[in-house]
Amino acid sequence: MQKTVIVGAGGVGNVVAHKCAQDAATFGEVWLVSRTLEKCDAIAADILASTGVTVKTACLDADNVAETVAFLKEVQPKVLLNIALPYQDLTLMDACLEAGVHYLDTANYEPLDDPHFEYKWQWDYQERFEKAGLTAILGSGFDPGVTNVFCAYALKHWFDEIETVDILDANAGDHGLPFATNFNPEINIREITADGRYWENGEWKTVPALSISREFDFPEIGPKDIYLLYHEELESLAKNLPGLKRIRFWMTFSQNYITHLKVLENIGMTSIEPINYEGKEVIPLQFLKEILPDPASLGPLTKGKTCIGCMITGRLKENGETATRFIYNICDHQTCFEEVKSQAISYTAGVPAMIGARQLMSGAWLRPGVWNLEQLDPDPFMDDLNAWGLPWHVLEVDHSLRP
Ligand code: NDP
Numbered sequence: 001m002q003k004t005v006i007v008g009a010g011g012v013g014n015v016v017a018h019k020c021a022q023d024a025a026t027f028g029e030v031w032l033v034s035r036t037l038e039k040c041d042a043i044a045a046d047i048l049a050s051t052g053v054t055v056k057t058a059c060l061d062a063d064n065v066a067e068t069v070a071f072l073k074e075v076q077p078k079v080l081l082n083i084a085l086p087y088q089d090l091t092l093m094d095a096c097l098e099a100g101v102h103y104l105d106t107a108n109y110e111p112l113d114d115p116h117f118e119y120k121w122q123w124d125y126q127e128r129f130e131k132a133g134l135t136a137i138l139g140s141g142f143d144p145g146v147t148n149v150f151c152a153y154a155l156k157h158w159f160d161e162i163e164t165v166d167i168l169d170a171n172a173g174d175h176g177l178p179f180a181t182n183f184n185p186e187i188n189i190r191e192i193t194a195d196g197r198y199w200e201n202g203e204w205k206t207v208p209a210l211s212i213s214r215e216f217d218f219p220e221i222g223p224k225d226i227y228l229l230y231h232e233e234l235e236s237l238a239k240n241l242p243g244l245k246r247i248r249f250w251m252t253f254s255q256n257y258i259t260h261l262k263v264l265e266n267i268g269m270t271s272i273e274p275i276n277y278e279g280k281e282v283i284p285l286q287f288l289k290e291i292l293p294d295p296a297s298l299g300p301l302t303k304g305k306t307c308i309g310c311m312i313t314g315r316l317k318e319n320g321e322t323a324t325r326f327i328y329n330i331c332d333h334q335t336c337f338e339e340v341k342s343q344a345i346s347y348t349a350g351v352p353a354m355i356g357a358r359q360l361m362s363g364a365w366l367r368p369g370v371w372n373l374e375q376l377d378p379d380p381f382m383d384d385l386n387a388w389g390l391p392w393h394v395l396e397v398d399h400s401l402r403p
Helices: 011-022 037-051 065-075 086-099 126-132 146-157 185-192 233-240 255-266 284-291 333-340 344-362 378-387
Strands: 003-007 029-034 056-059 079-082 102-105 135-138 159-171 196-200 203-207 213-218 222-229 246-252 275-277 280-282 305-316 322-332 369-372 392-397
Touching: 003 011, 003 065, 011 029, 011 037, 011 333, 011 344, 029 037, 037 056, 065 086, 079 086, 079 344, 086 102, 086 126, 102 344, 126 369, 135 344, 146 159, 146 233, 146 305, 146 322, 146 378, 159 213, 159 222, 159 233, 159 322, 185 255, 185 284, 196 222, 196 233, 233 246, 233 369, 280 284, 305 344, 322 333, 322 344, 333 344, 344 378, 378 392
Parallel strands: 003 029, 003 079, 029 056, 079 102, 102 135, 135 369, 159 246
Antiparallel strands: 159 305, 196 203, 196 246, 213 222, 222 246, 275 280, 305 322, 322 392
16 A cells, blocks of 8 residues: 655644545555644544544654654655654655655745755755655645746746746635734744745845835725745746746735834844853744644634736737736635644645646656656646635736836
8 A cells, every 4th residue: 555654743744645635545654743742643633533544653753864764664654744844844755765755845944043045955865865766746735836836837828938927825714813924823923034035037136024015906806905025936947937037926915014023023032043041052943833722723713805817918828918917816715724624724735745746656757756746737736725725716817016
């Protein structure tokens, strides 16, 4: 029987485990392992109750390569889904290489003591995975992930050449709390407080955090303020989309969210510099994570929808004319919670991880080496988005977002 190992039992890991269990014919025996065994057991109990499928659990420290290799050699899964944190990417890639297991994750490597993230560290594994005959899929969440596949699909089916891409990420969900982040607060706040960056005419442009904003009228959600951020898929898409002139990433934030964030930043609570508190070393951002609401607890509270998509301008294959299309998904927080007991942010990240792993299990994406999603055939992934809970839609628009 085929076997699958999921590492990480947080908000996203919960969704991935539910979805893999729903497709037992593909994933076979599913293992959910993490640092805290009780979290795995609680998810497994919930899955057993809702689907009748038994998910096996174990305690594993993914920072420990030897321990992980021993575990993988014993279980012998075909694929490991890394749904822990970006800090574990390299140790899990090392363990997969040693144990002969295909690898997939949802976020690029980030050193714990350095908020600077880039694909370099993981792209450096290209030759080792190729030589081992193993496939590593990087960034198979929604953004990165589905957004990369949307671009690959547009290039395969609509445009000879893509000129500009604006990735737009709106969360119009309301949890009723004064301030909470939708996924891991430490990762989320590190991302938002970093400088904004976008790519234009072959070079990166840097702007202060949250200093560029627009209003955009999202389908089913309505007008929202969007802010330019750096996001990791910009790095691989700028490299892999031939002829691209500009790519940017935008996310919605309410004034209330930004005010809270500014205050936390101004008083030093978002810093990753250790401080000494009563003889103990404390990292302010990690302490803040402990006191903010656990994102997994927002599930039952959150109402409303998300809309994430790509506004893509290019030259149409059929007549060479310039056209702009917005390709997107709408997800409803409460519907997600009814299905897998998670809100839409975890759902939109977790379902694409399961879909990416499906392509490895079926063989469609087995290709030795290290790949971002736009480098692989988008078609089976796009079909699976419709089949497994994230249907996509396309709007013809008459102009791209203004420069
Ligand atoms: P959580 O913090 O809720 O969960 C992380 C899980 O990983 C926890 O169960 C944690 O264990 C476990 N973990 C941490 N360190 C280790 C370790 N050394 N060994 C084993 N397990 C470990 O995070 P989320 O579920 O919100 O996010 C998971 C990942 O998904 C992150 O990398 C995030 O960046 C990514 N993501 C990607 C998105 C996308 O669209 N591409 C969107 C949203 C998230 P413990 O419970 O003991 O702390």
